[in-house]
Amino acid sequence: MYLIGIDVGGMSIKGGLVDSESGKILYQTAITTAEKYDTSNSFSEDIAKVVALVIEGSKVSFDNVVGIGIGQPGTIDSERGVVRYSNNIAIENVPVVDDLHKKGYNCPIYINNDANCAALGEYIFGAGRGYKDICFVTLGTGVGSGIIINGKLFEGRSSAGAEAGHMVIVANGERCTCGRKGCWEAYASATALIRQTKAVMEKAPDSMMHEIAKEEGKVSGKTAFVAAKRGDRAGQDVVDAYINYIGEGLVNLANIFRPDAILIGGGISRERDYLTIPLQKKMDAEAYGGEHNPRVIVKAASLQNDAGILGAAALVINKE
Ligand SMILES: [Zn+2]
Structure with a gap:
């Protein structure tokens, strides 16, 4: 099975298809982060765009994607799936997870801050294994x-x-x-x-x-x-x-x-x-x-x- 990981940065939004067993990135792509997001929705739209690019580019069926994870610097309410505040991208209170569900991505979707994501990544796929x-x-x-x-x-x-x-x-x-x-x-x-x-x-x-x-x-x-x-x-x-x-x-x-x-x-x-x-x-x-x-x-x-x-x-x- 596959996972989709989205890494949001001040310069680019990267997305990758990950093999859930081996932790290998099978396909990856990126778009440039906009200088300014006018409405909260336009930020979620960029995230959705990267998800779509990953599915399209990797040629896997979305049915085989177990879930989507999003990592982003800032203050994230991971329970509600909301970016409360991001210091490097001017956005506030964006319900990214709900927005993606509304766009038809009906798998589990999670968002968390970049340090928490990095900890989990190391724990599951890296130096923290075992x-x-x-x-x-x-x-x-x-x-x-x-x-x-x-x-x-x-x-x-x-x-x-x-x-x-x-x-x-x-x-x-x-x-x-x-x-x-x-x-x-x-x-x-x-x-x-x-x-x-x-x-x-x-x-x-x-x-x-x-x-x-x-x-x-x-x-x-x-x-x-x-x-x-x-x-x-x-x-x-x-x-x-x-x-x-x-x-x-x-x-x-x-x-x-x-x-x-x-x-x-x-x-x-x-x-x-x-x-x-x-x-x-x-x-x-x-x-x-x-x-x-x-x-x-x-x-x-x-x-x-x-x-x-x-x-x-x-x-x-x-x-x-
Ligand atoms: Zn301090």
Whole structure:
């Protein structure tokens, strides 16, 4: 049987046909996200368009599609199938699931935010396979998180929970986009890493980071990691401090949920061992109860470019 996964982004809306057993994307396509959606319906129409393109292009019968999953950044009421608010596309209160049903797609349809989808995708098709409880953390522009307990997504009331990025790790610390001060996101996101890199560069005019940033054309999330790998002391200091911030949040998650594993996704996770080895060390040293409690494994996520479509498709399996 087949699943359809729709990955909504600020630039494009991707759609794919997924084999529900193997987790392979058999066909995929995309359209450009409109700059502006005038009526709420026009957004749902674009989603319907991508679904139609997937069915047409993959040449499967819609009867063999078990369900459709939609993943999207923002605040999603997954129970009612409504996009309450999306930060990168100007839409509010769009009943996407009802709209698609009205267009004749009479299979189960689910929508959830991108971090929850990514968590499920890893759990069902990726690095989280075989575990019972996992936490998933994505380090990008912000810090997103998804929590799976006993094989099911934990979302809190009206799907408004599981926002681990907004737990405070430094009281009265850096201002976060959510309005609080000292959130994990304000220290562990790629955005925060860039800010931390720039701050150290200012104080270290001889650091290799200056040269690396010039080569890349800008200071990025990679600048300090590249410098550290070349033996630059200031770069290593940035990386060490940044990893420590990530670790503070991970140990908090371990102490609350004691999952089998915590998976790390997002652009920064491409650093793989440079990230996960020190984080595992911190986890082993600081998680509550030490060696008397079961170890929490820290791992990089594995789905990479397919995470969006597979994560959305996994919503259907989560609800089955
Ligand atoms: Zn916050």
